[in-house]
Amino acid sequence: MVDGAGGLIAIAVLLLLCAVPVALSLRPRPVQSVLTTASAGGSRGLAIHPCRGQGALRVLGWVFVGALLIAGAWYLSSSLYAATLFLAPGAYLAYAGWAQATGRAGDGTVTLTPQGIHQLWGSSEVLVPWDDVRGLVTTPKELIVETRRHVRPRRTLPLLGGRRTIEQAEAVSLPYAFLPALPYQEMIELYATSPASRAELGTDEMLERTRRLLTEKRAGPPSPSP
Numbered sequence: 001m002v003d004g005a006g007g008l009i010a011i012a013v014l015l016l017l018c019a020v021p022v023a024l025s026l027r028p029r030p031v032q033s034v035l036t037t038a039s040a041g042g043s044r045g046l047a048i049h050p051c052r053g054q055g056a057l058r059v060l061g062w063v064f065v066g067a068l069l070i071a072g073a074w075y076l077s078s079s080l081y082a083a084t085l086f087l088a089p090g091a092y093l094a095y096a097g098w099a100q101a102t103g104r105a106g107d108g109t110v111t112l113t114p115q116g117i118h119q120l121w122g123s124s125e126v127l128v129p130w131d132d133v134r135g136l137v138t139t140p141k142e143l144i145v146e147t148r149r150h151v152r153p154r155r156t157l158p159l160l161g162g163r164r165t166i167e168q169a170e171a172v173s174l175p176y177a178f179l180p181a182l183p184y185q186e187m188i189e190l191y192a193t194s195p196a197s198r199a200e201l202g203t204d205e206m207l208e209r210t211r212r213l214l215t216e217k218r219a220g221p222p223s224p225s226p
Helices: 002-025 056-075 080-101 184-193 195-200 204-219
Strands: 035-040 043-048 106-112 116-122 124-129 133-138 142-147 171-175
Touching (some): 035 106, 133 184, 142 184
Antiparallel strands (some): 035 043, 043 106, 106 116, 133 142
């Protein structure tokens, strides 16, 4: 009876730990967290991060992983099947969390550097040099970069996601469903066709200009005068 009640409590706690991150992931992040400077491929550039999810999610994620592992260890003495149900996903999530914490996996952040367009999506990493960019097609879920040669994504780790729908000789896709609304086509065209403009990527002036643009987009069009 006690074991059954303890199991129900453990399951209830895990469900709560699932519900809270889901709720936090729906909240938009502040502009200062969405647009930052970061290094990619050895160069400093403009990093465009997912626009939803709060900073507490990472802490809650590790709490959730710890709860799974503790629950699995608790069940080892009574039910190997129940222990496996907790330990297997707990171990996988710990692996995924370690991969993100060490930079071996990513959340889809797109970084524009003077060298090119970088993205780490799951465990799929790609860097498209500016000289290889022919154009950009924007879909609701992906940025499809048209290239002059085959740019092959690199797998950084096994067992993690990050599959790209397009990995062809003349195009590669960058999933961006969780990234903020920006004029990506104009930005990519500018830096692909104007080498002199690439030096501003990663500067504070470029960062502040893009933040103002995103703030205006979030505010929406001005109300018409009466």
